[in-house]
Amino acid sequence: MSDATAANTTDNGPVLAADGTPLKRSLARALRVQKMRALLLIAPLLIFIMVAFIAPIVDMLFRSVENQITSETLPRTVMALEDWDPEGLPDEDTYAALTYDFVEAAERRIHTRLGSRLNYETTGISSLFRQSGRGVDDIGEDYADQFIELNPAWEEADTWAMLMGAPDWIEAASAAEDAGPSFRLSVAASELLPETADAYRGFARTVQQEDNDNPMAEEPWFPVYMALYRDLMRTDVSGYDGPMADLLIEADAAVEGFTGMSPSEAWLDLNDDWGDRNVWATIEAFSDPYTAGYFLTSIDLRLTPDGIEAQPEEQRIYLLLFQRTIFMSGMITLMCVLLGYPIAYLLSNLPSKSSNLLLILVLLPFWTSLLVRTSAWKVLLQQQGVINDILVWIGIVADENRLALINNQLGTIIAMTHILLPFMILPLYSVMKTIPPSYVRAAKSLGATNFTAFRRVYFPQSIPGIGAGCILVFILAIGYYITPELVGGRTGTFISNRIAYHISSSLNWGLAAALGSILLALVLVLYWLYDRIVGIDNVKLG
Amino acid sequence: MDTKLPPYATVGQRIWFYGFRVICGLIFFFLIAPILTIIPLSFNAEDFFTFTPGMLALDPDAYSLRHYREFFGQGGYPWIGLLIGLALGIAATVALKMFKGTTNYFPIVIFAIIGLIVGKLSGLEGEEWMTPMRNSLRIAPVATLLSVGFGTLAAIGLSQSHVPFKGAIMAILISPMIVPLIISAAGMYFFYSRIGLQGTFMGVVLAHAALGIPFVIITVTATLVGFDRSLTRAAANLGANPVTTFFRIQMPLILPGVISGGLFAFITSFDEVVVVIFVGSAGQQTLPWQMFTGLREQISPTILAAATVLVAISVILLTVVELLRQRSERLRGIDPH
Numbered sequence: 048m049s050d051a052t053a054a055n056t057t058d059n060g061p062v063l064a065a066d067g068t069p070l071k072r073s074l075a076r077a078l079r080v081q082k083m084r085a086l087l088l089i090a091p092l093l094i095f096i097m098v099a100f101i102a103p104i105v106d107m108l109f110r111s112v113e114n115q116i117t118s119e120t121l122p123r124t125v126m127a128l129e130d131w132d133p134e135g136l137p138d139e140d141t142y143a144a145l146t147y148d149f150v151e152a153a154e155r156r157i158h159t160r161l162g163s164r165l166n167y168e169t170t171g172i173s174s175l176f177r178q179s180g181r182g183v184d185d186i187g188e189d190y191a192d193q194f195i196e197l198n199p200a201w202e203e204a205d206t207w208a209m210l211m212g213a214p215d216w217i218e219a220a221s222a223a224e225d226a227g228p229s230f231r232l233s234v235a236a237s238e239l240l241p242e243t244a245d246a247y248r249g250f251a252r253t254v255q256q257e258d259n260d261n262p263m264a265e266e267p268w269f270p271v272y273m274a275l276y277r278d279l280m281r282t283d284v285s286g287y288d289g290p291m292a293d294l295l296i297e298a299d300a301a302v303e304g305f306t307g308m309s310p311s312e313a314w315l316d317l318n319d320d321w322g323d324r325n326v327w328a329t330i331e332a333f334s335d336p337y338t339a340g341y342f343l344t345s346i347d348l349r350l351t352p353d354g355i356e357a358q359p360e361e362q363r364i365y366l367l368l369f370q371r372t373i374f375m376s377g378m379i380t381l382m383c384v385l386l387g388y389p390i391a392y393l394l395s396n397l398p399s400k401s402s403n404l405l406l407i408l409v410l411l412p413f414w415t416s417l418l419v420r421t422s423a424w425k426v427l428l429q430q431q432g433v434i435n436d437i438l439v440w441i442g443i444v445a446d447e448n449r450l451a452l453i454n455n456q457l458g459t460i461i462a463m464t465h466i467l468l469p470f471m472i473l474p475l476y477s478v479m480k481t482i483p484p485s486y487v488r489a490a491k492s493l494g495a496t497n498f499t500a501f502r503r504v505y506f507p508q509s510i511p512g513i514g515a516g517c518i519l520v521f522i523l524a525i526g527y528y529i530t531p532e533l534v535g536g537r538t539g540t541f542i543s544n545r546i547a548y549h550i551s552s553s554l555n556w557g558l559a560a561a562l563g564s565i566l567l568a569l570v571l572v573l574y575w576l577y578d579r580i581v582g583i584d585n586v587k588l589g
Numbered sequence: 590m591d592t593k594l595p596p597y598a599t600v601g602q603r604i605w606f607y608g609f610r611v612i613c614g615l616i617f618f619f620l621i622a623p624i625l626t627i628i629p630l631s632f633n634a635e636d637f638f639t640f641t642p643g644m645l646a647l648d649p650d651a652y653s654l655r656h657y658r659e660f661f662g663q664g665g666y667p668w669i670g671l672l673i674g675l676a677l678g679i680a681a682t683v684a685l686k687m688f689k690g691t692t693n694y695f696p697i698v699i700f701a702i703i704g705l706i707v708g709k710l711s712g713l714e715g716e717e718w719m720t721p722m723r724n725s726l727r728i729a730p731v732a733t734l735l736s737v738g739f740g741t742l743a744a745i746g747l748s749q750s751h752v753p754f755k756g757a758i759m760a761i762l763i764s765p766m767i768v769p770l771i772i773s774a775a776g777m778y779f780f781y782s783r784i785g786l787q788g789t790f791m792g793v794v795l796a797h798a799a800l801g802i803p804f805v806i807i808t809v810t811a812t813l814v815g816f817d818r819s820l821t822r823a824a825a826n827l828g829a830n831p832v833t834t835f836f837r838i839q840m841p842l843i844l845p846g847v848i849s850g851g852l853f854a855f856i857t858s859f860d861e862v863v864v865v866i867f868v869g870s871a872g873q874q875t876l877p878w879q880m881f882t883g884l885r886e887q888i889s890p891t892i893l894a895a896a897t898v899l900v901a902i903s904v905i906l907l908t909v910v911e912l913l914r915q916r917s918e919r920l921r922g923i924d925p926h
Contacts, residue, residue: 081751088746089758092739092802100765100799103776110779386616393613407907408617414903414910415624416860418880419896423623425884426630426638426893433626436639468620497605526769528863533884543771550775550867560779563772574767578760 104567111560114338117330120161121148123245125334128327137327142310143277146186146270147246153180154253154268167555168340168349169329175320182317187273189307194272197301200294207271208263210291211236211247220263226255230262235289239282246274273310276302341561365545365562372542375460376524382464383471383520384513391475391512396484406476413469421530424462428453428534454536462534467523471516474581478512515581522573526566542566624900631656631893638890656894661709662716670708674701718895721879728790728865728875729858732797736854739798740805741847745839747806748813759806766803770863773800778867788870796868797861801854808853812846812917845917849910856906 064073118125123144131137152158162176194201201207208217213231220227230251237244250271251262279302284295314321332350333340340350347363348355357363390409394402412420427433430449438444452458482505490500528543535544542562549559594606634653635641643651678700685693710723743762747755765773777796778787786792816839824834840847862877869878876895883892 078751081749082753085746085749085752088749089743089752092743092762093758095735095739096762096765096799096802099795100773100777101761103780104768104772105776106780106783107772107776386619389609389613390616393609405617407911408621410907410911411904412620412624414856414907416877416896416899416903418860418862418877418884419627419899419903420623422880422884422888422892422896423627425888426627427623429638431639433639465619465623497602522767526771528769528771529881533881543769546771546775547863550778556779559775563775566769567772570767570769574760574764578756 107560108564108567111341111557111564112337112339113557114333114340115336116161116164117334118336120152120157121145121330121334124148124330128331128334131327131331133324133328133331136311136322136324139310142314142321143242143273145314146183146273146310147249149179149183150186150268150270151249151253153183155257163554164557165329165333167344167558168333169325171320172326172329175318175326179314179317179321184268184270186310186313186317187269187271187276187307190276190305191269191272193301193305193307194275194298197298198294201272201298202266204262204264204266206291206294207247207267210289210295211244211251212262217263220261223261225261226259227261227263230255233289235287239284239287239289240275240278243271243274243278246271273307273313276305276307338557341557342564344558345561345565365542368540368542368545369565371456372525375456375463375539375541376521378460379463379467379524380471380517380521382460383468384517386464387468387471387475387516388509388513391472391479392509394472394476395479395482409469409472412465413473417466417529420466421462421533424458424465424534425453428458428461453534454539456535456539458534458536459531459539459541462530463524463527466530467520470523471520474515474519475509475512478515479509482508511580515577518573518577518580522570522577525573526570627893628897628900631890631897633890633893636890638888638893656891659891660718660894660898662713662719664713664716664719665709665711667705667709670704670706670711671701672704673708674704677704718876718879718891721874721876724873725859725875725877728793728797728873729855731794732801732858733851733855735794735798736801736805737847737851740802740850740854741809741843744806744809744813745835747810748816762806763803765800770861774864774867777864781868787868788872790873793865793869793873796864797858798854800861800864801857804853804857805847805850808850809843809846812843816842845913849913852906852910856903859902 061069061071064070066073121144124141127141127144128137131141149158152161158176158180159173162173165176166173191201208220211232212220213233216228216231220230230248232244232248247267250265250267254260254262254265275298279295279299282299284292284299287295308316311321320326328351338350343350343355344358345365347358347366349358394405394409397405425432429435430451430453432453434452435444435449439446439449444450452461486504486508487500490504491497495503525541526543527541528547531539531541532544532547535541543566546559546562546566549555549562594603598606629644630638630640632652632654633641633644634651634655641651675697678697681696681700682692682694685691685696706726710719710726713719713723746752747759752758773796777792781787781792781796786795820838820842821834824838825831829837859875860877862875862881865873865875865878866881869875876899880892880895883889
């Protein structure tokens with residue numbers, strides 16, 4: 048090599064490749080090409096996994112802190128609450144904002160969703176929201192009556208559309224067959240009567256999207272009249288000369304004499320709970336688009352108006368559930384080591400002909416469907432099942448007090464030990480196969496007893512296998528869902544079962560996501576450990 | 590451990606020697622017995638989950654195939670499928686004989702089995718067990734093809750000598766096996782709903798393909814470790830382009846790994862419940878899903894018949910994998926005996 052390079056270098060310049068480029072650069076290019084080719088081969092799969100697997104998990108993690116529902120359902124209220132002093136009740140403007148938000152939400156039938164979401168934090172809100180949804184469209188009726196009495200034109204849908212709509216929208220909407228083009232406010236109206244304009248826009252867009260009706264033909268909701276009253280009370284419209292100017296000026300002169308419930312009175316009339324500081328504090332606490340609330344719930348804490356507190360005693364279940372999951376996974380791992388070690392030892396020391404045969408007995412359960420094995424245990428462990436039958440037949444157990452082997456922790460531990468045992472035996476076996484038998488023989492010839500030779504020579508060399516098997520079994524056990532669900536009963540279920548419950552039954556997806564994130568973090572730490580100890584590319588299957 | 594007891598062994602050594610074997614025997618019994626128990630129970634003539642006195646007395650009347658009849662149902666056209674399969678198999682054998690000069694009866698068996706299954710499962714409407722079976726057999730192969738295709742390519746890429754971020758990439762690719770299924774299922778449920786894949790055949794296939802990938806990566810990488818790179822270099826030296834080299838040299842040698850990876854991916858999809866429950870809808874109800882619902886709500890003994898059929902399938906798959914492993918060991922010159 049040195050001769051060849053010496054021959055190529057006529058002077059002291061860099062070593063050149065055949066095409067005249069410096070060898071260093073040429074090599075670097077070749078290396079780059081090689082890297083690119085490898086990456087190109089990997090890229091399709093990587094993109095696939097990213098889209099089909101990693102993105103969903105990231106999406107779930109995001110869901111555990113995401114909390115846009117309050118600010119989406121009650122946008123005006125959330126804004127108005129920003130400068131609320133939690134010592135007292137919110138001001139009239141906030142109650143007014145709540146009216147416009149709520150009537151819109153009730154028409155869109157999304158207020159109950161928010162109600163159930165906030166109910167996770169403060170019980171009672173769900174029913175308060177449901178009940179308020181039925182009465183909110185009456186708020187402002189007293190003002191509406193007085194406006195219409197003053198001038199029946201206020202009852203006309205047309206009047207409102209002309210007053211509020213942008214001129215080109217009015218033109219397009221009056222020609223339209225059904226809902227017409229999306230509503231647009233006239234600039235003049237929104238400058239003159241901001242609250243009314245905002246409330247009317249909410250109304251117009253909602254009837255267009257929800258009922259496919261044209262605002263030109265729909266009389267506005269009562270709360271819009273209340274908005275108009277409130278606007279007119281503080282604005283002087285004498286300078287206005289747009290559409291319906293006469294009507295407005297007439298109304299402006301008359302509103303001083305109107306009587307009716309203020310927004311807060313109307314809400315308190317609807318339900319006393321709207322005077323409860325706690326309800327408002329909950330809405331305020333969960334108005335940020337992101338929340339730690341779900342994570343706090345996952346560890347039995349909660350976000351209250353006064354800061355973070357422990358959950359009431361009877362609602363603390365998640366820490367217990369995490370503890371139980373870890374304890375049971377630990378028990379299962381322990382059982383697997385105890386049962387797997389002798390088997391792996393036997394297999395690795397028998398001549399390969401008989402060990403291959405016996406290995407089949409390990410691989411058959413490994414390849415057998417999880418549900419087959421779970422149903423087998425269900426059949427075996429029942430009160431009237433095979434094991435109890437045998438015990439009664441032998442006479443160990445009396446017929447009337449058969450053992451409860453299933454639908455409890457014991458059932459889960461037995462069935463899962465069986466299911467995960469091959470995952471312990473296979474890594475143990477592959478490590479034990481590499482331990483040279485001559486070491487033990489050497490120890491014995493030096494005078495060690497069988498036990499000492501095992502303890503001092505063989506066992507230490509098998510520890511990597513134990514480590515690999517234990518982490519693998521523990522990782523798999525901690526996330527198990529199907530088996531605990533079927534044989535676990537009330538006391539033998541894992542955190543996974545709770546996650547599934549929150550996704551499919553209680554629909555508290557945020558909490559499910561938060562619990563899932565904690566579980567995932569736990570597993571990833573173990574995975575990282577496994578990678579450090581064993582190396583992920585050293586996983587063996589059969 | 591000594592495999593034979595020496596004649597001079599002490600009493601203690603004898604007890605330990607046999608005691609250890611008894612313990613191991615009991616553990617093997619623990620591993621196998623539950624699976625074996627359900628097989629006779631599935632022939633129970635009654636709707637029980639336990640051995641009836643008649644069964645214990647080996648009374649033929651206590652045994653029946655009724656649960657199997659219920660499992661296999663009435664619909665479909667198994668015999669027509671079998672006939673078509675046989676015809677295709679014979680045609681393939683004749684074609685092989687004519688064009689390649691080899692006599693191989695293997696295609697007849699394969700085509701007949703495929704014809705029988707396809708015939709049985711075609712034209713079914715709402716049969717309790719066969720419709721889920723058909724769904725399983727539609728989802729698993731497509732998912733397997735996806736994971737084997739992507740996975741083999743990536744494993745070859747990963748086996749090259751200079752791969753940047755190899756560790757990180759490997760960790761990402763293996764993660765579907767490590768992440769608890771309920772978390773994968775939850776994430777996929779939310780995400781796939783968002784992009785309109787939830788409750789679709791495509792959604793379930795993609796989810797199952799992702800779950801099968803680690804198995805393909807692991808098995809194919811393992812075969813590639815023993816792959817002699819000088820073979821591809823020799824091929825290139827003799828003028829073969831990379832594609833030819835791949836299909837003529839590399840592929841035949843790593844095929845056993847690819848096939849057993851594919852079988853793992855297949856069984857992963859075929860056996861998977863959690864993700865399909867969340868990502869699928871009633872139209873994608875698979876066999877394990879049906880078993881899961883059955884076990885949770887009311888246990889019908891038909892489940893045991895289904896379980897026995899699944900055990901038979903896993904025995905077949907296990908045999909195939911074992912034969913492949915032995916073949917590859919033979920090819921690599923490792924004598925297993």
